[in-house]
Amino acid sequence: MCAKVLKHVVIYTGEEKIQDGYVRFTNKILDVGPVADYHAQAGDEVEILRDRILVPGFIDVHAHGGYGFDAMDGDPEQIATMAHKMMTNEGVTTLFATTMTQSNDNIDHAMAGVKVAAEKNPVIQGVHLEGPFISATFKGAQPEQFIKDPNVELLAHWNELSGNRVKLITYAPEDEGAQAFEDYCLSHGIVPSVGHSNATREQLLHSKATHVTHLYNAQREFKHREPGVTGHAMLENNMYAELICDGFHIVPDMIKLAYEQKGVDRIELVTDSMRSKGMPEGESELGGQKVFVKDKQARLADGTLAGSVLQFPDAFVNIMRFTGCSIADAVQMSSVNQANEFGLEHKGYILPGKDADMNLFDGALNLKTTYSFGQAFHAEK
Template identity: 85%
Template sequence: MSAKVLKHAVIYTGEEKIEDGYVRFTDKILNVGPASEYQAQAGDDVEILRDRVIVPGFIDVHAHGGYSYDAMDGDADQIAAMAQKMMTNEGVTTLFATTMTQSDHNIEHAMAGVKAAAAKNPVIQGIHLEGPFISPVFKGAQPEEYIKDPDTKLLAHWNELSGNMIKLITYAPEDNGAAAFEDYCLSHGIVPSVGHSNATRAQMMQSKATHVTHLYNAQREFKHREPGVTGHAMLENSMTGELICDGFHIVPDMIKLALELKGVDRIELVTDSMRAKGMPEGESELGGQKVFVKDKQARLADGTLAGSVLQYPDAFVNIMRFTGCSVADAVKMSSGNQAKEFNLTQKGYIIPGKDADMNLFDSAFKLQETYSFGQAHHAE
């Protein structure tokens, strides 16, 4: 098999920055290093990419939908098409299709649909089960009538239906049955994530959660007499926090605060996007609820933020703009941290042996092209 070579770009491998570099690959990364060290081999297809920046493909562990599609629809072809759109338009080369609080039947349908979609499109590497085991106090845009206490038997059933694709679960650890539920997660490779939760700091200290869903949003707030979920996440080095960097869910100063307190190794950028992403403004839908999209914000009729229409390259640029962090730091928060936390051993880095998942940006950080398993895709 002949190899593709991208040469003379600035390359962020996830481990180092190479100012004038090359990367040689098929479906896997074969070689990467300074351009001066490239040794031509027969059949190499060399492309010169001056004034380009190459970073690892993005990993979004929290995205419900986009481009008119939603994981809860349970349609394998549509979910596969959704993942393809996210990869082509946003550089998301690894996706955890995310569900939400709904009826048992609808969640079962989604589990089967995502499993079948993943067989069609390997960009889908897992499922993030968000709800229904959450607190009605911080339900956000999750429909309250389907909320229930943690149910280990039900989770095991859904995980079996999905082909054991559930990799992340959002739940309220203060609810009855949470301890056994957490034990099931930890023994089945599922990361337990506190979210949509009214837990106190004391309750969080008893929890086995190691991840926090959309830090700051839909959780007991950080207050001077009760740290709550947010304060616990900030204080504990074991906790990894998601950030929705659209400037609406969290104001830039609070994003900067989270990064300064947590550090670059414990933050992951997510979109929490819904089906309206990539679509014209106006009325949309989330979990059977009407959603109205205007000025890049998605809200329920009562004004509650309902997911987002954030595209991943905007999150990537925004974290640098809001906090002043480096490109290398943004790369960690968009790929490397996720690869490590979820044991995605072939993802997250541009180093030999990994899947050839890469994003090419121009010097102004506008996405130009995405490579997924070594195949080129141009942003629409």
């Protein structure tokens, strides 16, 4: 197999910045380093790319849908197509297909569909089960009639249906049965994430959650007499925190506060996107509920934010714009932290032996090309 070589690019490997670099790859990264260290090999296909920036492919661990599709539809072809469009249009080379609170039968259908879709499209590396084990007090856009207490048997059933692909679960740790539920998660490689939760700081100190779903949103707020879910996530160094950096779910000042408090190695950018992402504005749907999209915001009829239409390159640029952080920091929050937290051994870095998942930007940080397992793709608007 002939190797491809990109030369004279600025490379952010996830460990260092290489100002005038090269990367040699097939479906895996073979070599990376300064151009001065490149030694041509027979069959190499060399491309000169000056004034370009290369970063690891993005990892979105919280995305429900986009481009007219949703993981809850349960259609394997559509879910695989959705993942492909997120990759080609946004540089999301690793996706956790995300479900939501719905009937047991609908979640069954979604889990079975994601399993088949993941077998078709390896961009899908896991499932994020968001609900139904959440608090009605902070249900957000999740339909209340399907909310239930944590249930190990149901979780085990859904994990089996997905082909043991559940990697992340959003739940309310204050609810009855949470301790046994957490024990199951930890023994099966599932990260327990507090979200859509009314838990107090005291309750969370006794929980085993190490992740918080969309920090600030749909959770007991930070207050001067009760830190709540948000305060707990800020205070605990082991907690990874998701941020939806669209400027609507969280105002820029609060994004900056989270960045300064948590630090670059504990924040993960997510889109929390729904099916209207990449589609014209107007009426859409989320979990059987009408959603109205206008001015880059998705809301229920009562005004509740209902997921987002955020595209990952915008989140990548916004975190720098809102916090003043560097490209290297944005890479950490877009790829590296996710790979580290979820044990995605071949993802998140541009280093020898890793999958050749990379995003090529121009100097103005416009996404130009995505490489998924070494194959080049351009946006399919």
